[in-house]
Amino acid sequence: MAAANHYLALAALLFTIGLVGVVVKRNILVVFMCVELMLNAANLTFLAFARHQGSMNGQAIAFFVIAVAAAEAAVGLAIVIAVFRTRGTLWMDEVSSLKN
Amino acid sequence: MADRAELFVFWLFAIPLVASALGVVVARNPVNAAMSLVAAFFFLAGIYVLLVAHLVAFLQVLVYAGAIMVVFLFVIMLLSLHEEDLKPARLKAIQWAAVFGGFGVLAVLATAIRDSGVLHWTTVAPDYGTVRAVGRLLFTQYLLPFEATSLLLLVAIVGAVVVAKERI
Numbered sequence: 056m057a058a059a060n061h062y063l064a065l066a067a068l069l070f071t072i073g074l075v076g077v078v079v080k081r082n083i084l085v086v087f088m089c090v091e092l093m094l095n096a097a098n099l100t101f102l103a104f105a106r107h108q109g110s111m112n113g114q115a116i117a118f119f120v121i122a123v124a125a126a127e128a129a130v131g132l133a134i135v136i137a138v139f140r141t142r143g144t145l146w147m148d149e150v151s152s153l154k155n
Numbered sequence: 156m157a158d159r160a161e162l163f164v165f166w167l168f169a170i171p172l173v174a175s176a177l178g179v180v181v182a183r184n185p186v187n188a189a190m191s192l193v194a195a196f197f198f199l200a201g202i203y204v205l206l207v208a209h210l211v212a213f214l215q216v217l218v219y220a221g222a223i224m225v226v227f228l229f230v231i232m233l234l235s236l237h238e239e240d241l242k243p244a245r246l247k248a249i250q251w252a253a254v255f256g257g258f259g260v261l262a263v264l265a266t267a268i269r270d271s272g273v274l275h276w277t278t279v280a281p282d283y284g285t286v287r288a289v290g291r292l293l294f295t296q297y298l299l300p301f302e303a304t305s306l307l308l309l310v311a312i313v314g315a316v317v318v319a320k321e322r323i
């Protein structure tokens with residue numbers, strides 16, 4: 056039978072895949088993509104609960120999440136370009152000047 | 156009968172969705188990862204339609220699979236990929252620990268979902284999730300956040316130009 060649980064489980068799985076990607080991948084662009092995956096998992100949870108409650112507030116929140124993700128992608132990719140210009144690498148382990 | 160049909164369509168979208176999401180993590184080449192992510196967004200839009208969220212499904216395809224992923228691909232093409240960037244990453248011990256932590260998160264979430272019982276759908280109005288209904292909600296109850304979003308996007312555009320430009 057169809058219920059919100061399927062969708063919530065799918066969102067949990069997507070979120071975990073994104074989380075593992077963020078901690079394992081070392082290419083900064085792929086890490087960004089995994090963050091997008093996690094944002095989408097959150098969106099899916101919002102929509103599943105909106106359908107469960109029968110209210111559209113969750114859909115409005117999902118709209119705002121998409122807008123914020125667009126802004127995040129624009130600024131984040133600009134930072135990636137700036138880092139690549141000064142360091143010549145996309146490899147996250149080599150960008151550690153704040154650590155030392 | 157309708158329940159079984161919905162479940163069938165759900166699995167029809169969910170299985171390729173999980174596969175393409177795994178493809179993002181597994182792919183060695185960032186271009187392949189980006190294409191997997193585009194596929195994942197399309198399947199996710201199908202799931203959104205199943206959740207009667209038509210406007211969000213449209214936006215998913217237009218904004219995510221369209222605009223954001225085009226920007227991603229532009230940046231991947233712009234930054235020349237060296238061979239050593241494609242080398243298989245050797246995982247450090249702390250990263251293995253992080254992977255187990257990720258599975259721990261999944262276990263916690265799965266337990267929470269199982270313990271919450273069966274969350275049934277409620278019957279919704281015929282105009283639930285349509286552009287008209289969600290648009291009306293956005294322009295009445297969520298008017299201030301909506302306008303704040305436009306400001307946020309403006310700040311993001313200006314910030315992106317300032318950060319990425321060599322000399323202003």
